[in-house]
Amino acid sequence: MIPNTYFLIISALLFAIGFAVAITKKNLILMLMGVELMLNAVNINFVAFSRSAENAGHGQLFSLFIMVIAAAEAAVALAIILKLRDEYGSIDPDKIDELKN
Amino acid sequence: MEEWLNAAQWAWVTYVVFGFFSLxxxxxxxxxxxxxNILYGAYGLLTSLISIAGLFLVAGAEFIAVSQIMIYVGGILILILFGIMLSAKGKDRRDALGVKNVNNLASLLVAALVAGGIILYGFRLQWPAAKGVDQEINQVRNLGMSLMTTEVLMLEMAGVLLLLVLIGASYIAKK
Structure with a gap:
């Protein structure tokens, strides 16, 4: 039986790496990948802690719904990214600044 | 399975598998x-997602592990690969494929701070020890019963959300 702390350490490191990817990269698709990594880190915690619960199904259901939300988010985000690329010819978030002026 | 693993002094196998997948x-x-290269980065993400499915298996959630592979690897990652290939065309392909980093050191520092904070806080928390997943209980049946009885509202909301996303994404992406 792996202790919960090990899962917590792995998911904390994964969350930090996903956070670093999301704020470092100047590419919208890579930022989306960073957000996916962060969501996965949260899922690991839900599944690990559901083992201590009375009904293990509840924590697992939460991670299932997170996966559904992540799929929906990725679909909409990629549609917006493709549209932005047609509009601006770039997916660098620094170059997409029309609303500024 | 975990029962006889523990009984026969083979518990370290679980730790080896856990270490492999977390690596x-x-x-x-x-x-x-x-x-x-953004495409190689996507393959790194593929490795990470499949290994997370292995971690779910180690934690005794086999249905979540299968869903992880089906939804993330079979759905989201393929979608991302299509996004990369569709946005890397024409004269701006260098711009879409190249990876530009800003504030590399600062962001790694912030990330290390976040990870260290969470880990320190996790060590200070007290929680009941994990009970070990009872293999007698059928997890998939349990999940299905929950989805159809107590969590049916969430299931319906997820369905409506997916319909909205389907319509919205195709509306946004149309020419």
Whole structure:
């Protein structure tokens, strides 16, 4: 039986790496990948802690719904990214600044 | 299965499997961070996602592990690969494929702070020890019963959300 702390350490490191990817990269698709990594880190915690619960199904259901939300988010985000690329010819978030002026 | 693993002094096998999959998880994520090519970065993400499915198996959630592979690897990652290939065309393909980093050191520092904070806080928390997943209980049946009885509202909301996303994404992406 792996202790919960090990899962917590792995998911904390994964969350930090996903956070670093999301704020470092100047590419919208890579930022989306960073957000996916962060969501996965949260899922690991839900599944690990559901083992201590009375009904293990509840924590697992939460991670299932997170996966559904992540799929929906990725679909909409990629549609917006493709549209932005047609509009601006770039997916660098620094170059997409029309609303500024 | 875990019962006889513990009984026969073979518990270290679980730890070896856990170490293997966590190495894959963190290695894939780090490769995504340090890769200079966005497509190779997507393959790093693939490694990470499959290893996370292995971690779910170690935690005794087999249905979540299968869903992870089906939804993330079979759905989201393929979608991302299509996004990369569709946005890397025409005269701006260098711009879409190249990876530009800003504030590399600062962001790694912030990330290390976040990870250290969470880990320190996790060590200070007290929680009941994990009970070990009872293999007698059918997890998939349990999940299905919950989805159809107590969590049916969430299931319906997820369905409506997916319909909205389907309509919205195709509306946004149309020419």
């Amino acid at each position: 894959g998880t963190l290695g894939g994520a780090l490769y995504l961070f340090f890769s200079k």
